[in-house]
């Protein structure tokens with residue numbers, strides 16, 4: 546299986562355009578968070594804004610807004626998101642993401658269906674991961690399950706998955722026409738054209754609640770600043786792990802908190818920018 550390593554990242558990270566304005570990097574919409582899981586909205590929003598997006602709007606329950614705004618005044622919110630979902634102009638967004646801190650309930654499923662009807666890239670994680678078929682669309686659909694979620698959305702058994710992860714994820718990606726990021730100790734990214742890469746960064750500091758929500762935000766933000774969407778996905782997975790590797794250089798792997806990935810990203814990203 547092909548590896549995505551540091552040199553690939555250095556060669557594909559985008560330069561920040563000197564004449565850029567907010568619109569250059571677009572506006573992303575993340576539908577995340579719920580009354581008892583507000584933190585996932587904060588984590589995904591923080592990571593997205595740290596990862597190159599122009600502006601971020603959140604589709605969240607009103608009760609969650611104070612939590613997000615406390616940590617991230619840079620985010621704005623879609624008023625009455627769930628009530629107005631069917632009337633939103635979703636093609637105005639650069640990227641749409643759903644799922645962190647969401648239950649796999651009807652409201653989340655309705656959000657997913659609306660997002661998939663759009664013509665822009667869609668990232669689905671956590672509560673937005675359910676077993677479904679995906680109609681053909683121009684823009685990519687990117688799923689980011691951990692193994693437990695992958696078993697939930699596919700007909701694959703744990704034994705099959707353990708026997709040959711690459712084959713299982715590649716088969717799923719090609720058959721469903723979506724990109725699958727199977728998160729784990731060595732995250733595998735399988736594209737619908739059969740291309741598949743194994744990530745070469747990260748460590749068990751990441752086995753902590755909220756790091757997956759953070760990755761969703763990073764993928765969302767990087768899709769807004771990369772020209773090649775595949776590079777955006779692969780680089781987000783790599784830099785997410787590289788932040789944990791930076792953490793572990795001087796601190797115990799037991800101690801990292803998910804939001805600290807976003808605190809480390811500025812320096813870690815800089816270290817991967819060619820001169």
Ligand SMILES: NC(=O)C1=CN([C@@H]2O[C@H](COP(=O)(O)OP(=O)(O)OC[C@H]3O[C@@H](n4cnc5c(N)ncnc54)[C@H](OP(=O)(O)O)[C@@H]3O)[C@@H](O)[C@H]2O)[C@@H](O)CC1
Pocket residue numbers: 581582583584585586644645646647648671672691692693694728729754755756757758
């Ligand atoms: N601060 C916040 O707001 C946070 C909010 N969060 C939100 O919580 C929601 C639920 O997401 P979730 O991943 O925590 O639980 P769930 O979907 O039930 O999956 C766990 C099940 O899968 C199984 N499993 C097998 N292999 C596995 C693996 N490698 N990694 C992980 N699990 C693995 C595992 O089996 P086990 O090994 O425990 O027997 C267990 O049965 C979601 O919306 C998310 O965004 C969280 O992100 C945390 C921070």
Ligand SMILES: Nc1ncnc2c1ncn2[C@@H]1O[C@H](COP(=O)(O)OP(=O)(O)O)[C@@H](O)[C@H]1O
Pocket residue numbers: 671690691727728729730731732747748749750751752753754755756757758759760
């Ligand atoms: N032992 C490990 N080594 C490297 N990465 C890990 C390890 N355990 C978990 N991860 C990474 O941590 C993240 C966990 O994602 P997820 O389970 O969705 O977390 P959450 O839903 O709590 O935010 C994934 O990116 C996964 O690749």
Ligand SMILES: [Mg+2]
Pocket residue numbers: 670671691757758
């Ligand atoms: Mg998760």
